[in-house]
Amino acid sequence: MSKENFKDVETIIGPSVKVEGDFNADGNVIIEGQMLGSFKTQKSLRVGEEAIIKAAIEAENAWVGGQIEGNLIIKNHLELSSKARIRGDIQAQILTMETGAQINGQIKMNGEDTVFKTMNEEEE
Amino acid sequence: MYYYIYDQFLSQKKYDKILTQIESKITDLGIKDRIIKMSILKSVKELVTDAIRKGAKNIIAVGNDQTINQVVNLVANQEVIVGIIPIDKINNRIANFLGIDDPLEACEIIAARKVETINLGEVNNDYFINSIKIHDNNLTLNCDEKFKLSLTNKNNLISIYNFSPEFNTNLNDQNFFNPKDVFLEVIVERKPNASLDKFFQSLLKTEKKQLPESIFRVKKINIKNPLNKSGSVLVDNFKILKTPLDIKISTKKLKIIVGKKRKF
Numbered sequence: 001m002s003k004e005n006f007k008d009v010e011t012i013i014g015p016s017v018k019v020e021g022d023f024n025a026d027g028n029v030i031i032e033g034q035m036l037g038s039f040k041t042q043k044s045l046r047v048g049e050e051a052i053i054k055a056a057i058e059a060e061n062a063w064v065g066g067q068i069e070g071n072l073i074i075k076n077h078l079e080l081s082s083k084a085r086i087r088g089d090i091q092a093q094i095l096t097m098e099t100g101a102q103i104n105g106q107i108k109m110n111g112e113d114t115v116f117k118t119m120n121e122e123e124e
Numbered sequence: 125m126y127y128y129i130y131d132q133f134l135s136q137k138k139y140d141k142i143l144t145q146i147e148s149k150i151t152d153l154g155i156k157d158r159i160i161k162m163s164i165l166k167s168v169k170e171l172v173t174d175a176i177r178k179g180a181k182n183i184i185a186v187g188n189d190q191t192i193n194q195v196v197n198l199v200a201n202q203e204v205i206v207g208i209i210p211i212d213k214i215n216n217r218i219a220n221f222l223g224i225d226d227p228l229e230a231c232e233i234i235a236a237r238k239v240e241t242i243n244l245g246e247v248n249n250d251y252f253i254n255s256i257k258i259h260d261n262n263l264t265l266n267c268d269e270k271f272k273l274s275l276t277n278k279n280n281l282i283s284i285y286n287f288s289p290e291f292n293t294n295l296n297d298q299n300f301f302n303p304k305d306v307f308l309e310v311i312v313e314r315k316p317n318a319s320l321d322k323f324f325q326s327l328l329k330t331e332k333k334q335l336p337e338s339i340f341r342v343k344k345i346n347i348k349n350p351l352n353k354s355g356s357v358l359v360d361n362f363k364i365l366k367t368p369l370d371i372k373i374s375t376k377k378l379k380i381i382v383g384k385k386r387k388f
Contacts, residue, residue, distance in 0.1 A: 014312050014338035016280045021271030033338070037271065 010043075015050055029059075031066075049083050056088075071105070125157045126150075126207075126234070127180040129171060129195055131187030132162040134211060142227055146186070146209060149228050153235040172198040182207055182381075184234060188215040193253055193360040200244060200251050200376045207234045207381040215361065218253050221288040223383030233383045240382045242303035245286045246374035252359045253378075256284040256371060258347065260355040263367060265310065266346040273340065275312065280337060284345065284371060285309045287388065293336055300341070303388055306373050308345065312338035345371040 010027025013019055017033040025041040032048035038056045039045075045059040051066035058073045065081040071088045072078065078092040082100035089105040097103075128150070134143060150156040158180075160171045172195060175183060184207040185195040192208055199206060209230040210219035222240075224230045245252040258265075259281050265273040275282065283289070287303040289311060300309055313336055348368040349355045355367040 009335070009339075010341065012335065012337070012339045014336075016275055016277030017312055017338045018274050018276055019271050020274075023271045034276070 013051075015048070023055075047084075049081070125178075125180050126155045126182045126184060127157060127175040128159045128184045128186050128209070129168065129175075129191070130159060130161040131185075131191040131211075132164070134187060135161065135163070139211060142211060146227055146231060149231040150234075153231055155231070155235050168194045169198055176202055176204060180204060182234075182237075184209060187211055189218050189253070189360055190215070190362040192218050193251075193363065196244065196253055196378060197251050200374075200378065205237075205239055205379045205381060209234070217288055217290065221254075221387050222380065223386035225383075225385070229383070234381055238382055238384075239379050240386070240388075241377045241379050243286065243306070244374045244376055244378050245284075245308065245371065246376075247359060247365060247369055247371045250359070250363075250365070251374060251376070252286070252363075254286050254288055255290070255360055257358040257361070258282040258284075258355075259315070259358065260349075262349055262351070262353070263347055263355045263357075264350050266348075267310070267340065267342040268344050269346075273310065279315055280312050281315050283311050283313060285311060286373070289336070291336075300339070301388075306343055307341040308343070308371065308373060310338075310340040310342055310345070311336045343372060345369075347371065 008028055009030055011025050011029045013031045013033045013035060015032045019034065020036045022037055023035065023039045027041070028044045029041050030046045030048065031051045031053060033051060035053045035055050040058040042060060044061040045057065047053060047062065047064040047066045047068065049065040053066065053068045054070060056070045057068065060075050061077045062072065062074050063079045064084040064086070066083065067085045069087045072086065072090045074092040077094040078090065079096045080086065080098060080101035082098040084101040086103045086105060090103065091108045093110060095107065095109060147156065158175065160175060162168050162171060172183065182205050183195055183199055185191045186209040188210065196206060208219045208222065208224055209227050210216035210224055211227055224233055247256060261275050261278045265282065267273055285301060286308060287301045289301060291313065346368065347357065356364050357369065359365055
């Protein structure tokens, strides 16, 4: 999913930009830079491979290719690319992961209480 | 009554021919009332205030973006309609956005008098029409009192636009850059290297449309240097203002004559 075909984008946080604070959007958002604080959008989020996020995230759908430190609440579909690194709990309806993606946290799906522990946590 | 305010740079001999053509055209169209020329001795403020006192209902800025900014700052609180006759192709982005490209065509547009109301930007106590450019990478933008935006790459610059960015973006077709909405667009773009860009454009023949590096839509911006040092920004490509600055869409609106080819 390249930047150019992410349709109807409302906000782009580019590689040279650092955003700190509470960011709320109504439309699709691309993050390729740094985001610290909290992030919420009513639509989709695309996190680029070079992005560094230290924030709690809420979105309808998300595609993640970079690093996120914080909890993710995705109402519908979360896609993690092979370079995704998540340190935080995930809540999503559908989760797709490429080989190599890393999650350090709990995963809760389909609104049920089923909790899957990651391998790292089991070892601890 | 139509009052034409000629910018000071038009006193150069090379503009004599086009000014004669404009005056002939507005005479033919029956819209030539008064022509006032800016000079070192007479400030634009004096000229515009005097014109309004004498009953001017239409103030026509003849010159470029800078002329328009100066005129608009003086008439924003008055019940007058602003028109534009752009001279030269360069530095006339505002006229171009309003669908006015050619000086003689502009005379016909003024005679047709299609008026639109657009929002003005406000920076501290001044008005701006279209852009604020921030070349100082140390400055931070506090947006909508919710989040802070700063740059990590010194080769980029932040620009704030009311309606017309200075490059072609793939965003124009969407809801961005609307002079009637309450949003300002904050864009991060590469610092221009004019000669190199022109060279590559000449190779490509046409300017490539591309998404900006970053874009945000905000209502209110506060710009300051986090170290409490003074910084500066460039307003409408000619006026330098010092930080701290409060920027927003003004409650004052501008009535302006537009052409059929306007981009909104």
